[in-house]
Amino acid sequence: MTLVEDEAFYARIEDQLEVTEKRLSAEALGADNPFIAEASRHVIGAGGKRFRPLLVALTSHLGPAPSDERMSLAGAVVELIHVASLYHDDVMDEASIRRGVTSANAAYGNSLAIMVGDWLFAKASSIVTALGTDFVRIQADTFGELVAGQIAETTGPQPGEDRLSHYLDVIAGKTGALIRTSAVFGAMASRAEPGVIEALSRFGMQLGMVFQLCDDLIDITSTSTGKTPGTDLREGVATLPILLLEASEDPEDEPLKELLGHGVDTDAEVERALTMLRASHVIAEAREEIAARAEAARGELAVLPDGPPKRALDRLCDEAINRSN
Template sequence: MADSDFVSEAATHIIAAGGKRFRPTLVFVCSRFGGDVDEEELIKAALVMELTHVASLYHDDVMDDATVRRGTPSANVMWGNHVAILVGDWLFTRASTTVNELGRDFVDLQAATFTRLVQGQIAETVGPREGDDPLEHHLRVIADKTGSLIAASARFGGMVASAPGEVLDALSAFGEELGAVFQLSDDLIDITSTTTGKTPGIDLREGVPTLPTLMLAASDDPADEALKARIAGDLTSDEALADTLAELRAHPVMERARAEVRRRAESARRHLDILPEGEAKDLLLQYCDDLVDRTA
């Protein structure tokens, strides 16, 4: 909590709205691949990852001019952009203070992760440069903005448990791939969603690049030109959006995108081969299955 009641209220606004708490949960699960664990250190490691993630959401909402986060008005709507940015900064400082109590190795990883988060946000903001492949650019943004923090969460758990280096490396590699699967599955859900609770077509309407649309844009098949033009055109009306979604859902590019998600999930699974069998490993494997199932 902050010294100021207002800062405490604003800083807990997104946290109180709910969320999956996936990253701290991953810290706890991955702490089971080593030796004895100090419970206080484990809680601090999980807290650092969650505070870092939540802080990035405050900044993301300002960058995206978002109005809703987790079903409640976003902080920038509640208190304005300046306050939202400063509260995000405050949360980052709380994460930094806490990680300092865990030791130099944790501080170094947290700093490297924060660097990648900012780098990914910059890359997303400026877009691909001349000569860049747009799909590769999208994948790099995902790696830095999503994969880095999920990888750090997995590695933090192993570090708290003093897991050997090869296990830490496996957990990091798993987290990187899982982060890609997580975001790429969201890319598909923006188009396919009917039962997930996410309104379909939000990214499509706003022109946000996603895996299926980038794959389609790279197509040189003349038969795809009309759909590409519709996607690049005015999707303001609900009718235009619904028609474009229907055509995109029926297009073969969707299966190609699903295949890429399955491929990345399988890559994540392979990184777990060296880990001992048991409930913790089963949970990590289940994460992969659940993310693939979201895109079915």
Template sequence: MALVEKELAGHVRSRAAFVTEAASHLMAAGGKRVRPLLVLLAAETGERPADPGVITAACVVELTHLASLYHDDVMDEAALRRGADSANARWDNHVAILTGDFLFSKSSELTAELGADAVRIQAQTFTRLVEGQIQETVAVGPGEDPIEHYLDVVAGKTGSLIATSARYGAIFGGATADVQRALTEYGEIVGSAFQLSDDILDIASDSVESGKTPGTDLREGVPTLPVLMAKASTDPADTRLLELLDADLSDDALHAEALRLLRTHPAMQRARDYVVGQAAEAKERLNVVPPGAVRDALEAFADLVATRTS
């Protein structure tokens, strides 16, 4: 990971000092580096975990993720990211969007070094990521289950890139075809669970814990798993909460009231239980990985995603 950090710092440099500053902004703010970590961990299932392609792939997925954050914050009008000012808040939307584009282009340059198959995988991943983002803005169709629609959105916008992280690690680490398939499925499930954990944290945590403005999705009217589960309630005691969830929550007082009611609603525990179940399903995919330290770490990774508090 230390080598990945060093490489990333070089990849965000531009011949223009301002571009370097903007592109380094969110990376310097920190982050969990979940995607490159998973690349490195998955590579340990193969015969070549130290292959240079593993490090390059780890940088590809993190640069892609960083790029998407710049665009996400513009869409969400978010003021905070990782405890620091978002790029759009520090500069403006134009700078944030173009910086995201710059980082996407840098990830594409690196992917080309990995060969045609990696380029194809990256392109397919990017297609799914963008489709997921667009689907999130589209109203649920008649007769469509809102929760199923949302889970499909999450699989695209988050699960796809984390699946590719595990897949890249297995491929460039020299794992067998069976392990490559299993880890891709594992990554998809873990990736979706990671986003769903974010949904829960967006409601349950304050900005000190999460580094983000709490209830951002709620304020913007973006549906998340706890909200959708709460909206399915038929309990008369939830009348006020349901009214708020259908209201304009740009008002600070209404937003705070909705957050307070959601935090104590049974939907929060149902959402947590669902995520824990997803982690268990992900671990089942690891049966083809020989028992030992690597498999134990992958299982622990899934559990951490499901139970994290920040």
């Protein structure tokens, strides 16, 4: 993410992210047990987008008292929570690859992967105490939302519950909550005004929803993401395009509904379903939903002071939309 007029600002952000990266490495390596140190840095060391620490860094310039120390602590907390959740997700999904390396559960077994994930959650909880009780409360609430989202996904919609609303609640908990907290933590670390923090909370939730909706759409529309296309279809996961299809009353959608209703198991069935979905109206409708949420996120930035941080956050809205196109 680069804007020519903001080169100095982005250089500053890169420096801040480097400090956060060093803290993450130090926390992983600092385990008393050598095995925990090795297993905890297994996924941390594989890198990743570090999107959550980026949000912390960007919003840490929106208050009157920016602090690299507080920013790096907050950035490490949100990334450790994210990585810990990945360890647990990979066990539940029986994944074999994470960030281009063997997943922790494949490398060490399910039980150890879960316990290392728990250790990372505990480490995040320890670090956040240095930031104060307000941060501790938000971190605990966010953790609760992550777990509730995962439970809701696992148990599925309750009788009579709208499937689309359930799906949106799941991704709000599993993805939106931590991205929201990342945006809030950076602002809090710089002692931003309450109105700014509240706007960033709403911004972060919408942006988090956009990113997950994009990922779910890319699983259908793209063949060059490094992820096997149609993974969600194979696993029977109903994402936004599928739910929009289910709600459609267009008779022309019946053949695709029938195909998906029987389940797609073979490679040929998956490929046929993907081809039909890519030609369906639900792809455009899903993109409209993504664009609407990105614009809603952008609208929350109006209260922010003009300057590089606001422009950077605005640019994230554009990038979020472009990911699905």
